[in-house]
Amino acid sequence: MSANKKYHIKTTDKSVLERWYRLMTLGRALDERAPNYLKQSIGWSYHAPYAGHDGIQLAIGQVFEKNKDFLFPYYRDMLTNLSAGLTATEIILNGISKATDPASGGRHMSNHFAKPEWNIQNVSSCTGNHALHAVGVARAIRKYRADGVAICSMGESAVSEGYVYEAINGASREQLPVIFVIQDNGYGISVPKSDQTANRKVANNFSGFKNLRLFFCNGKDVFDSMNVMSEAKEYVKSTGNPAIVHANCVRIHSHSNSDRHELYRDENERNYVAEYDPLAKFKRLLLRYKRFTAEELEDIESETKEIIKQAHREAMSAPDPEPSSVFNFVIPEPYPASKYPDGTHDFKGEPKKLIEALNETLKAEFRHNPDTYIWGQDIANKEKGGIFNVTKGMQKEFGKERVFNAPIAEDFIVGTANGMSRFSDRIRIVIEGAEFADYFWPAMEQLVDTSHDYWRSNGKFSPNITIRLASGGYIGGGLYHSQTIEGALTTFPGIRVVYPSFADDAAGLLRTSIRSRGTTVFLEPKALYNDIRAATPVPDDFEVPFGKARIRMEGDDIGMISYGNTTIFCLEAAERLRKEHGFTTRVLDLRSLNPLDEEAIMETVKKTGKILVVHEDKVFGGFGGEIAALISEKAFEYLDGPVVRVGSLFTPVGFNKILEKTILPDTDKIYRAAIDLLKY
Amino acid sequence: MEKTAIIYSFNTAKTAQAARLIYENFSDKNIEMINAEDITGEKFLQYKNLILGVPTWFDGELPNYWDEFVPELEELDLNGLRVAIFGPGDQKNYPENFVDGIGILGRLLEERGAELVGFVPADEYNFEKSLALRGDKFMGLPLDFENQASKNKERIIRWVNQLKNELY
Secondary structure, three states: OOOOOOOOOOOOOHHHHHHHHHHHHHHHHHHHHHHHHHHOOOOOOOOOOOOOOHHHHHHHHHHOOOOOOEEEOOOOOHHHHHHHOOOHHHHHHHHOOOOOOOOOOOOOOOOOOOEHHHOEOOOOOOOOOOHHHHHHHHHHHHHOOOOOOEEEEEEOHHHHOHHHHHHHHHHHHHOOOEEEEEEEOOEEOOEEHHHOOOOOOHHHHHOOOOOOEEEEEEOOOHHHHHHHHHHHHHHHHHHOOOEEEEEEOOOOOOOOOOOOHHHOOOHHHHHHHHHOOHHHHHHHHHHHOOOOOHHHHHHHHHHHHHHHHHHHHHHHOOOOOOHHHHHOOOOOOOOOOOOOOOOOOOOOOOOEOHHHHHHHHHHHHHHHOOOEEEEEOOOOEOOEOOOOOOOOOHHHHHOOOOEEEOOOOHHHHHHHHHHHOOOOOOOEEEEEOOOOHHHOHHHHHHHHHHHHHHHHOOOOOOOOEEEEEEEOOOOOOHHHOOOOOHHHHOOOOOEEEEOOOOHHHHHHHHHHHHHOOOEEEEEEEHHHOOOHHHOEOOOOOOOOOOOOOEEEEOOOOEEEEEOOHHHHHHHHHHHHHHHHHOOOEEEEEOOEEEOOOHHHHHHHHHHHOOEEEEEEEEOOOOOHHHHHHHHHHHOHHHOOOOOEEEEEOOOOOOOOHHHHHHHOOOHHHHHHHHHHHHHO | OOOEEEEEOOOOOHHHHHHHHHHHHOOOOOOEEEEHHHOOHHHHOOOOEEEEEOOOEOOOEOOHHHHOOHHHHOOOOOOOOEEEEEEEOOOOOOHHHOOHHHHHHHHHHHHOOOEEEOOEEOOOOOOOOOOOEEOOEEOOEEEOOOOOHHHHHHHHHHHHHHHHHHHO
C-alpha cells in the first residue's frame, strides 16, 4: 500500500474521478462484450479479459505520456490502452482485425492493442518478450537525454521467462529508466503462481538487484494503483533508475476464451475473486463518500453504452485487409547501394584481409552516422575488440556510449537492439549476436520476434539492426565453435541473411546492411578473417546491393553455386578441373541468401547445364536444398544432370582434426563431386 | 461494563464462526454484534471497546468492507477507544503475508488514537513475515482455519479470558 496520498477518494478532483469512471465502465463494457464477437463469428477469437486488473491498468494508462514515454502493454492490457488514449473504436478494430486497426491492420492476434505513432508499442504474444525492448528503448532515452520512461507491463507468470531476468538485470546494471509493472493475478493460464516461483510476490525475487526499487500495490484499487504508479514514475524520472511495480490483481474470468477456469478453480475461489471486483469497489467508494450520486453514475453508464454502440458500428463498417497486401511490409526497402549497382568493382589497390575490411568499414560507418551503436560480448576492452578483434580500436575512437560490452546474454543483446531502435528510425545498431554463431541459439526468440516486427506493425516499426555472427568451422573448434546456422536463419521472412566470402564483399555488404532499414544477419566466415585467399582490394566507398550474386570465375562446363567458406574451395576445385581435365567452371558466389539472386542462379544453370550446390552447412536441411528445389522447379529443362549438393555430413562437427575433415566439405570433395557430375 | 461490540462481516463463514465463539465466551450478553459491511464512523464511535474480525484477503490485503471504511477511519478521533482484533489467516499457503490484515487495520487505528489490546505470542505459529507482528507478539489473534483449526476454540477461549482483563 502506498504511503503517498496524492490520489484519495475524498480529495481527488471530481472531474478526474469522472474521467476514471468513464474509462473503467467503457473498458469493462468492451471486456464483457468482446466474447460476443466470437460467438457471432465476427472475430476477436482471442480475448484475455482484464476484469480484476482495473486499478493498475487504469493507472498505467494515466501515467503514460504520449510521444514521450514508451509503453509496452501485454495482451490483457485493454484498459491500459483505453486509459492511455485509444478509443473504443480502435479497440474493436483490433479485436475484429480490421485493416484500420492502429496496432497492426489486422495482422496481429486480437487483444494485442497498440498505437505505435504514440509510442504504444506493438508487442509479441511471447509473454514478457517485450521486457528486453523496454530496456533497449530506455537505453536510448538515457543516451539522448529524452524526457520519458519505458513502461513494460506483464503478468506475474511472464517473469518466469529467463529473458525477463536478463532485462531486469540489464536495467539494474545500466541504471535505465524502466518501470516493470507486474500484474499478479495468481495464474499463468491454469498454472498457479506457486508453480512458477517460491516467493508469492515475484517482485521479491529481485530484492537483491542493485539500483532497482520495488513498489507494491493493490492493483484492484484505483487509488492505491494511481498513487504507486505515479510515485514509481517520479522515482524513475528523478533517479534514472529502474523500478518494479508489483500489483496484486485478481482474474475474475478465465485466462481467455479458450480456457475454462471452472476446470481448476472451485466455486468458492471464483466467488472470492468476483467479490473483489475493482469497478464495483470504485463505484461504491464514489457513492459512499458522496462524490457522485447514483443518478450521475447511471448517466455515465448510459453514455458509455452509446459510445460502445457507435464504436461497434464504425468498426463493423471498417475495411478488412486486402489479400494482395500480405507482401506489404515484410522487410523495408534497403539502402539502394547505387554507387556499385552490381556490387562489383575494378579497384586495384593493395589486398586487404577480410578482418581488416570489416574493421575499416565499421569505423567508416560510425564516422558517417553518429547514431550508430555496437555492442556484444567481449567486444570492447582497451586493445581488445572481440574474440577475433574485428572491432579493435572502435571504443577508443567512438567512446563507451557507442561501443560497449554486453553481458553474456545473447537474447539480451538482440532484444535490447530491437528496443533501442524503437527510439528513432535514424538509429542504426550493429551487434555481435554471440561470441560465435554456435551461441546464438538463446537469442532465437528475439530474432524471430524481430523478424516479425515490420510486418506485424503494418510497417510502423522497423528494427534497424545488423547482427554480425562469426560463423563456420575449419578452425578445429569442435561442436560449439564450428556451427554455421544459415539453414535455420533463412526460414524467417523479415530478415536478410548475407554470407560473404571475400574482403571486398564483406565490406560492401556491411556498409549496405548498416545503412539500410530492417534487420540483416551478417554471417562472417571466421576461418577466412586472416586468410590471404579471401583478401582483396577494397574501394573505400564500396557497397554491395542485397540479392546480387557475383561471378567469381567464368566457365561453361559446370556451375558451382556457393557462399561463405566454400566459395574459396570451389575456386580451388575449379582450377584443378581446368588444369587436370580442361573443364571450365562458373563459380557463382551468392553473397546474399535472403534476398536471393534467382536470376544469376538461372543464368548459371542455362549456361552450364550442370550444377553443384556447395555449402559448409549440412546437406540435409541445408540452404542448398532450397536452391536445388528452385532450379528443378524453374530451370529443369536446362539441366544435363541432377543438381548435386556438397556440404557437411549430418552430424555435429567433431573436435579431432580427423573428425572435422571427415565431416566438413573441402576442395577435394568438391572436385570429386564435380568430376562425377561432369561424367553424368 | 462499558459498551462493547464485535464487528465482522455477516457474509463470512470463518470469521463469523469465530465471532460467535468469542461472543459465547464472554459472559456479558450486552455485547452487540455489528455487520462490518454497514459500518460507519458514527457507529464506530458509539463504543468504548471494539472487537474486530479482520481476515486477510489475497497476499496481504484488507477485505473490501474494511478497506472502503479506511478513508472515513482516517479522519476519526479514536482516543479512548480500546480495540482487539482477530482474523483468519493461512500460515502455510500465505506465509509471507500471514494475517497482514490485523496489522494493517491495527496500525491505522493506533494512528487515530485507539489503544490496541489482545496481543498474543507469535511462537505458536509458523510463518515468514507478517505486518501484524510487533516484537514477538501479534497485534491480535490469528486464527488458522486451514492448518490449525483444532486449536481455534482453545485459542479463542484463552483470548477472551485475556480480553476480559484488558478491556474491562
